Amino acid sequence: MPLHSLLDQIRGRTTPRLRPEQPPPKAPGHVASSLGLSSIGSTFSQLSQSYIGSSIKLLLLGSLIETGRRAFCWLIDRFGVRYSTTVRFTQGDPSYEWIVLFLTQENVWRRSREFVVSASNSRRKWAVRASSDATVKANAEYVPTYKTPQLFRWRGYWVEVKRSGNVGGGDVDVGPYPYPGPYGGEAGSIYITVYTLDMNVLSDLVEDARLRYLEVNRPNVVIHLSDSQNHYGPGQTWTTVKHKIRRPLSSIILPPGVIDTLVQDAQEFLNTENWYIEAGIPHRRGYLLHGPPGTGKTSTIYALAGALNLEIYSLSLASHAVDDSFLQRAASSIPKHGLLLIEDIDCAFASRDDDIYPNHGIPHLPGAHIPAPRSKVTLSGLLNVIDGVGSEEGKLFFATTNHIDRLDAALLRPGRIDRKVAYGLTTPAQAHALFLRFFPVARFPVFADPEKATGVDALAAAFAAGVPEELFSTAELQGFLQGYKTRPVEAAHGVSAWVEAELAERRERERRKEERRRRTPMVGVGLDGLPLPEGNKNV
Numbered sequence: 291m292p293l294h295s296l297l298d299q300i301r302g303r304t305t306p307r308l309r310p311e312q313p314p315p316k317a318p319g320h321v322a323s324s325l326g327l328s329s330i331g332s333t334f335s336q337l338s339q340s341y342i343g344s345s346i347k348l349l350l351l352g353s354l355i356e357t358g359r360r361a362f363c364w365l366i367d368r369f370g371v372r373y374s375t376t377v378r379f380t381q382g383d384p385s386y387e388w389i390v391l392f393l394t395q396e397n398v399w400r401r402s403r404e405f406v407v408s409a410s411n412s413r414r415k416w417a418v419r420a421s422s423d424a425t426v427k428a429n430a431e432y433v434p435t436y437k438t439p440q441l442f443r444w445r446g447y448w449v450e451v452k453r454s455g456n457v458g459g460g461d462v463d464v465g466p467y468p469y470p471g472p473y474g475g476e477a478g479s480i481y482i483t484v485y486t487l488d489m490n491v492l493s494d495l496v497e498d499a500r501l502r503y504l505e506v507n508r509p510n511v512v513i514h515l516s517d518s519q520n521h522y523g524p525g526q527t528w529t530t531v532k533h534k535i536r537r538p539l540s541s542i543i544l545p546p547g548v549i550d551t552l553v554q555d556a557q558e559f560l561n562t563e564n565w566y567i568e569a570g571i572p573h574r575r576g577y578l579l580h581g582p583p584g585t586g587k588t589s590t591i592y593a594l595a596g597a598l599n600l601e602i603y604s605l606s607l608a609s610h611a612v613d614d615s616f617l618q619r620a621a622s623s624i625p626k627h628g629l630l631l632i633e634d635i636d637c638a639f640a641s642r643d644d645d646i647y648p649n650h651g652i653p654h655l656p657g658a659h660i661p662a663p664r665s666k667v668t669l670s671g672l673l674n675v676i677d678g679v680g681s682e683e684g685k686l687f688f689a690t691t692n693h694i695d696r697l698d699a700a701l702l703r704p705g706r707i708d709r710k711v712a713y714g715l716t717t718p719a720q721a722h723a724l725f726l727r728f729f730p731v732a733r734f735p736v737f738a739d740p741e742k743a744t745g746v747d748a749l750a751a752a753f754a755a756g757v758p759e760e761l762f763s764t765a766e767l768q769g770f771l772q773g774y775k776t777r778p779v780e781a782a783h784g785v786s787a788w789v790e791a792e793l794a795e796r797r798e799r800e801r802r803k804e805e806r807r808r809r810t811p812m813v814g815v816g817l818d819g820l821p822l823p824e825g826n827k828n829v
């Protein structure tokens with residue numbers, strides 16, 4: 291160690307020694323500014339280093355999270371697609387009714403938080419009762435708006451239910467079911483998703499829904515109606531469902547054997563599908579019930595459907611919404627063993643004299659010409675439907691008419707109409723039976739008429755004798771008897787006077803009709819030889 295350094299150490303002071311490589315000291319002012327800049331610079335560089343570092347870290351973290359989220363969604367999607375099955379039930383299809391009932395029974399919407407309150411409706415099945423108080427129950431129902439998806443357990447599986455479809459303008463559910471109803475809007479759909487690997491679970495669920503529906507409707511006949519083409523938008527056909535209490539076959543009063551033969555025939559048809567297949571004959575059967583109004587044609591079909599457990603799909607060709615393509619669609623959406631009913635089938639092919647002698651209940655003004663309604667359905671369109679073109683087999687087809695003579699021979703040929711059943715005005719035997727249906731012996735004392743010591747059977751005979759043979763329909767007699775629900779004696783004695791009054795009224799109606807016809811200016815003679823009223827020149 292050099293001597294001066296050693297001396298410095300001994301003195302206890304250290305004098306900075308300039309190393310030869312260090313730059314010479316600068317002026318005091320210059321040093322200060324140099325020192326400030328460098329600290330700012332270093333602070334800035336430190337800051338920017340930490341900022342960029344944090345940003346990068348954040349970026350990495352965000353990317354990691356997003357990637358994780360996407361991977362998770364992907365997994366969920368994969369899981370959803372692979373391990374769940376979804377089906378859609380669209381309103382207008384019969385299966386929609388099954389699922390509505392099923393969900394109601396499962397009380398799926400009990401956690402709904404948005405309701406439309408409505409007055410009680412005996413037909414509504416789709417409501418939640420908010421109170422256990424019987425009087426409240428009877429007066430108001432809470433119909434869920436069904437917006438939120440609901441999860442529920444069925445036989446140990448998780449099932450999710452969702453609903454779609456707008457509700458005609460406002461978001462209000464109207465009518466007995468949670469779908470738009472006659473207020474427009476698209477058809478409602480219900481989506482059911484079952485979370486399971488087993489595909490059969492879903493079909494089991496649908497079958498369960500169907501069986502419950504059949505069970506609930508056992509005391510009823512289910513009638514699907516096709517009100518209008520645009521009811522729920524294109525594709526929707528059977529838009530309304532009605533439930534009628536099943537009518538016993540014995541309540542239909544017809545000549546002996548008529549109804550039994552009909553039921554046996556339909557039952558045999560349903561039981562012999564294989565025979566039809568082996569014989570190469572299309573498995574369908576057509577029936578035409580014809581005769582005057584009010585003689586029991588429709589009642590027979592309802593009672594038969596009830597006895598054979600069939601659902602009725604009824605449509606009217608008079609509706610202007612029904613054309614060939616609609617008819618085809620409607621017929622092909624009827625499930626197997628459904629009964630297609632076309633009432634008043636002749637109205638599709640109105641004859642020329644309809645304009646002169648309207649039977650549609652439209653009062654004719656003197657001299658006025660009101661054209662009879664014409665259907666948009668063509669004969670060939672109707673024949674295609676009856677032939678079952680494009681639709682499943684195993685269906686019964688029933689038609690009714692008051693004018694069999696107006697029907698085209700092509701429509702009546704076997705294979706289309708296999709059985710024709712004629713209905714007539716009431717015979718004395720039918721009048722007798724009708725009286726006893728109103729006043730059964732069991733409910734009325736042995737001597738219903740104590741003065742003459744006669745029972746209801748004798749009164750029924752007197753009633754039948756007072757009704758001229760085949761002049762009145764059963765519906766007309768039923769109307770008369772309804773005025774005497776608990777008074778068989780008055781009913782039996784009063785029928786002759788009623789008959790007189792009815793016949794006098796008919797004569798008067800005929801007279802007025804004849805007079806109107808005479809006053810209506812005629813312009814020629816139609817192809818059928820009948821006079822044509824003004825406005826009918828081109829017919």
Ligand SMILES: Nc1ncnc2c1ncn2[C@@H]1O[C@H](COP(=O)(O)OP(=O)(O)OP(=O)(O)O)[C@@H](O)[C@H]1O
Pocket residue numbers: 541542543544581582583584585586587588589590690691692713764765766768
């Ligand atoms: N043969 C019958 N047996 C029992 N009830 C009958 C009979 N005919 C008519 N009725 C009663 O009359 C009413 C009308 O009957 P329904 O509608 O079956 O007659 P319809 O022949 O189909 O008439 P339309 O040709 O006008 O459609 C029903 O209430 C039904 O109970």
